[in-house]
Amino acid sequence: MELRQLRYFVAIVDHGSLSRAALVLHVAQPALSQQLRQLEQELGAQLLHRSAQGVLSTDAGKVFYEHAQAILKQVADAKSAVTQSAERPSGGVTLGLPHSISGALALPLLMAARERYPEITLQLTEELTGNLAEQLKSGRVNLAVLLDDGQLGPFACTPLVEEELRYICRAGSVFARPGGSIALEQALAATLILPGLQHGVRPRIESVARAAGLSTANVIEINSIAILKSALLADMGATILPAAPLLAELERGALVSQAIERPAISRTVVLCAPKNIPLTNAAAAVGRLVQQVSAELCAGGVWLGATALPA
Template identity: 80%
Template sequence: MELRQLRYFVAIVDHGSLSRAAVVLHVAQPALTQQLRQLEQDLGAQLLHRTAQGVHSTDAGKVFYEHAQAILKQVADARSAVTQSARPSGSVTLGLPHSISGALALPLLTAARQHYPDITLQLTEELTGNLAEQLKSGRVNLAVLFDDGQLTPFATTVLAEESLCFICRADAPWFPGRDVITLQEALQATLILPGLQHGVRPRIEAVAKAAGLATGEVIEINSIAILKSALMAGMGATILPVAPVLPEIDRGAMRALAIHGPAISRTVVLCASRTLPLTNAATAISRLAVDVASELCSSGQWPGATLR
């Protein structure tokens, strides 16, 4: 197996066609087909289905595609680490959960362009469970995750402590005229929450269990955009940080109530692999992320988040 075969395979999948991939790679199509055939023989598995409309990954191909991407990224990072000068340069991929990107993505991207013009910062938005796997495999250099006691495989730096609130449509029947409720009261509502393996859900379940409480009826939705649509449709309420729904709160479409007795918060951490070394560029972005988060907390531009 050769690196060029990995590059060829990824290009074929990305472009959905051997002919288009051949043009982009500047390789004759028969040579590309031969390299693909050799790769499949080496792996002992068919990676692609060929059809008149193009090519599609088999189940084995989908698995191999993820690994091929990770390997090619690590090779690029290794080359960048060797060739970088004192001025950080190169590409850095940072993964952000959906519920954090609204607060952190744009300020971090703006700061990176200002302070490190030679670094290409690629931001990817994913579910936390997916981000952890991508960080382990090397598909992302850094990821913002939540400290749920399962982050031992990673090197971590705390960015902030973020409070969670009870959030519902402005005219919803829950607790009219109140600004504060208890956790027990919050859990009695029909809640729209992410699945157990993602986002705020593990934290809510842990705090509730420690208080001798349990969630009632839960509608599971893993997309922030769909979750907000469900809230506006009156399907239920949620327990989330304020930042993802701040535009809706500001225009009076939603309201947020503080939760006490006990309060719920989550620890936001920046994670890197313990086994894959960071490039100079990734190290610079890591430090910048800490600085940006600190400034956002201190200035109040990250609602509900405080320094820890």
């Protein structure tokens, strides 16, 4: 198996046809087809379904595509690590962010990276926490911001912030409760719009509830932040989330939030890197920048409900 075969296969999948991939790669289509056949023979599996309309990945092809992407990224990182300097880090860095954190961190981080490290190409990917952990293990992302659920053993972790979870609903909602705060038992008794269990917020809520002898009763599961916002604004229920992903609606008064007490709920946000894959100078620089920007956002009150943690 050769690296060029991996590059060819990834290009075919990305462009959806052999002819388009051949044009992009500047390779004759018969030669591209031959390399693909050799790859499939070596693996003993069909990777692509071919038709007049193009190609689609088989189940085996989908699995192999993920591995091929990870291998090619690690090769590129290895080349970059040899050529870049510590004083002027350069190259590509991929950072994974959970949906519920990107609203607070993504834009300030991109602006800071552009200003301080103009030779680094920073790519942000937004995913569910569970998906990010898998991508970090395989090397498809260099770094990831994750939630400390006690199962981050495979990673080297640096604490970033402790983030408060709040009870949030539409202004004037039937689910609104008087006062500046609400007991956890009251919050859990409402119809709640929450992410699924694969989302980092939900397991934390369930864990705190169990420890208090409580449970969620009536839950509408929505994994998309955009759809969850729409459901809140339609007054289908309330939610328990950090303020960051709903900040725009909270600031304009469309949504209101209350602190949760007896007990309060918070989550620990950490920056993670794989233990078995060395960081390039560029990735290490981005990691330091994530810590610095997170602390600045907390100190300035921009990351609402978050308190910076010592590294």
